[in-house]
Amino acid sequence: MEQIREKVEAKHLLISSIRREIGKEIVGQQKLVDALLIGLLSGGHVLIEGVPGLAKTSAVKALASTVQAKFKRIQFTPDLLPADLIGTEIYRPKMGDFITRKGPLFNNIILADEINRAPSKVQSALLEAMQEKQVTIGDETYPLPTPFLVLATQNPIEQEGTYQLPEAQVDRFMLKVLIDYPDRAQELEILKKSSFEVKQNIEPVVSPEDLSEIADIIKEIYVDDKLKEYIVNLVFATREPLKYGMDIDNYVEFGASPRATLFLAQSARVIAFLQGRAYVTPQDIKIAAPDVLRHRIILSFEAEAEQVTTDQIIKSVFDSVEVP
Numbered sequence: 001m002e003q004i005r006e007k008v009e010a011k012h013l014l015i016s017s018i019r020r021e022i023g024k025e026i027v028g029q030q031k032l033v034d035a036l037l038i039g040l041l042s043g044g045h046v047l048i049e050g051v052p053g054l055a056k057t058s059a060v061k062a063l064a065s066t067v068q069a070k071f072k073r074i075q076f077t078p079d080l081l082p083a084d085l086i087g088t089e090i091y092r093p094k095m096g097d098f099i100t101r102k103g104p105l106f107n108n109i110i111l112a113d114e115i116n117r118a119p120s121k122v123q124s125a126l127l128e129a130m131q132e133k134q135v136t137i138g139d140e141t142y143p144l145p146t147p148f149l150v151l152a153t154q155n156p157i158e159q160e161g162t163y164q165l166p167e168a169q170v171d172r173f174m175l176k177v178l179i180d181y182p183d184r185a186q187e188l189e190i191l192k193k194s195s196f197e198v199k200q201n202i203e204p205v206v207s208p209e210d211l212s213e214i215a216d217i218i219k220e221i222y223v224d225d226k227l228k229e230y231i232v233n234l235v236f237a238t239r240e241p242l243k244y245g246m247d248i249d250n251y252v253e254f255g256a257s258p259r260a261t262l263f264l265a266q267s268a269r270v271i272a273f274l275q276g277r278a279y280v281t282p283q284d285i286k287i288a289a290p291d292v293l294r295h296r297i298i299l300s301f302e303a304e305a306e307q308v309t310t311d312q313i314i315k316s317v318f319d320s321v322e323v324p
Contacts, residue, residue, distance in 0.1 A: 001222060001278055001279065002006045004156065004217070004220050004221060004222065004278035005195060005277075005278040007217045007278075008217060008273055008276060008277065008278050009276060010219070011210070011213065011214050011217060012273070012276050014205065014206050014210055015274060016035065016274075017066075017141055017206070018037065018063070018066045018205060018206060019033065019037075020231075021062070021065070021205055021264065022027075022059070022062045022063060022067045022202070023178070023204045024062075024065065024199075024200040024201075024204060025058055025059075025061075025062040026058060026059050026062055026322070027069075027182065027186050027189045027193060028182045028186035028189075028190075029055060029059060029074070029081040029179060029182070029185070029188045031113075031179060031318075032048065032056070032059050032177060032179050033059065033063075033178065034054075034271075034274065035175050035177040035291060036059060036060065036063045036151065037063075037270070037274060038152065038174075038175060038267055038271065038274075038279050038288075039149060039174060039175060039212065039271045040063060040067070040147075040149065040211065041148060041214050041215065041218060041273065041274075042174065042215065042218065042266050042267065042269075042270050043147055043148075043184070043215065043232075043261060044129055044149075044173075044174025044175065044266065045149060045150040045151070045152070045173045045174055045175060045269070046149075046150075046151050046152070046173060046175045046177060047152050047153075047154065047170070047175065047176045047177070047178075048060070048151070048152065048153045048154070048171040048177050048179065049108075049153075049154050049155075049156050049176065049177065049178050049220060049294065050153075050155075050156070050178065051155065051156065051181075051182070052155060052303070054179050054180075054182075056125045056179065057073075057113055057153060058109065059071070060111045060151045060153070061111065061260050062202055063151075064111070065111075065202040065203075065204065066110045066203070066204055066205050066206060066316045067108070067109065067204060067206050067207075067208070067211070067248065068124060068204045068206070068207045068208065069107075069108035069109055069147065069208055070107040070108045070109070070145065071107060071108065071109045071110075072104045072105075072110055072111070072112070073108070073111040073113055074104050074110060074111065074112055074113065074114060074115065074157055075113050076114050076115050076116070076118040076119055076122070077114075077118065078114060078117060078118065078119065080118045080122045082121060082122055082124070082125035083103065083130075084103060084122075084123065084241055084256070085103050085104065085105050085125045085126065086102075086103045086105055086125050086129070086135040086137060086229075087100060087101050087102040087105075087106070087135070087137050087236040088100075088101060088103075088115055088137065089137060089138045089226055100137055100138070100140065100142075102137075102142070103135075105126075105135060105144060106142075106144060106145060107145065107147075108145050108147055108148060108149065109150065110148075110149065110151065111149075111151055111152075111153075112126075112150055112152035112153070113152075113153055114153060114154060115152040115153065115154050115165065116154040116162045116163055116164070116165055117162055117163070117313055118163065120166055120197040121164060121223040123163075123166055123169050124166070124169075126169060126172075126173065126243050127148065127168060127169060129144060129148070129150075130150055130169070130172040130173075131145075133148050133233040137145050138210050144307070146208065146212075147180060147208055147212075148209055150173075152173070155317060161294075167249055167298070168293050170296075171174075171295075171296060171312070172259075173295065174263045174266070174267065174292070175263075175267070175291040175292060175293060175294035176294050178294075179295050185236070189281060192196075201226075209305055211265035214273070217273065218266075218273050219269075220278075221269040221272050221273060221277075221278055221280060222255055222278060222279040222280065223268070223269065224279075224280070224324075225266060226324035227280055227281075227282065227285065228265070229266050229324070230282065230285060230321070230323065230324050231261055231268075232261060232322050233321045233322075234264070234285070234289060234317055234318075235256045235258075235260050235261045235264070236255075236257075237317045237320060237321050238252060238255035238256045238260075238293065238296075238297050238313070238317060239254075239255030239256070240253075240255070240318075241316075241320075242318075244320045244321060245320050246314060246316050246317070247319045248316055250300060250302050251299060251300055251302060251303035251306075251308050251313060252297060252298070252299065252300065252303070252313060253299060253300045254296040254297070254298040255296075255297060256292075256293050257296055259296070260292055260293055260296050263281075263292050264285065264288055264289060264292045264293075266315075267288035267291070267292055268280045268284040268285045268288045269284075269288055271284040271288055272284050272294050276318075284321050284324065286318065289314060289318070290311060293314050293317075294310045294314065295310075295312070296309060297310045297313055297314070299313070
């Protein structure tokens with residue numbers, strides 16, 4: 001445990017550097033920044049939902065600027081095609097052969113801006129990339145660069161020209177983060193920073209090698225067996241609520257998938273690392289759970305009719321499952 005703690009402390013300074021650089025561009029939005037850091041350090045994809053103007057895109061671009069890696073923004077539109085993402089084979093008449101032109105997915109950090117504006121045929125092109133870190137063009141399969149991270153944004157209030165994301169794709173996102181308006185003090189700071197101060201450039205402070213080393217350290221962070229059971233109980237409570245004393249069975253159509261169990265443990269470890277600890281506590285799991293579970297619980301028509309939200313279901317789960 002002491003050796004792990006020393007490793008955590010040795011790399012923890014990099015996190016402060018990343019936060020400092022992001023702070024040059026983003027005011028507040030601590031929840032969003034933490035979620036982006038969890039995704040970056042664990043290699044998990046993040047879906048960000050919020051109304052326009054909350055710096056979703058700016059936060060992702062700021063995070064990417066702190067990493068010495070290739071970044072690509074893809075604006076999702078209704079006329080986008082799968083080949084626009086993964087690439088395609090191009091015929092050369094003079095040579096009588098095909099060459100492969102790789103698409104924008106062949107970068108380290110992908111900003112999928114307004115991801116729900118593209119139809120399902122385009123979303124399906126992301127399934128293989130997000131899960132297996134590879135894409136297939138023609139008869140050939142190509143590995144994507146390491147690290148590979150999809151950070152997607154979507155707007156919850158615009159319905160015109162948007163499509164619902166397939167459940168199989170949503171489940172591939174490690175976290176779904178809901179962000180809200182800044183408070184009064186933060187909005188005043190945003191005004192000063194954007195209109196009355198000289199803009200500071202964000203410097204890259206972390207390399208892909210640093211991220212790989214941090215990922216190895218995070219895998220060593222200790223999770224007690226009782227906490228592992230606690231994680232499994234939380235996930236199973238979304239599938240079998242009656243066994244845990246919750247009368248919400250008519251509100252839940254489908255509970256969280258096994259990915260929730262894996263991502264919940266992984267997220268809790270990253271949170272422990274961000275706080276400079278070599279072990280996971282129940283509070284780390286409680287912090288991680290809403291963002292991990294909210295997009296994996298499928299509500300019934302009855303729940304929608306009574307305006308019951310997934311966050312309310314998650315709260316009931318926490319109230320019913322005993323903390324070790």
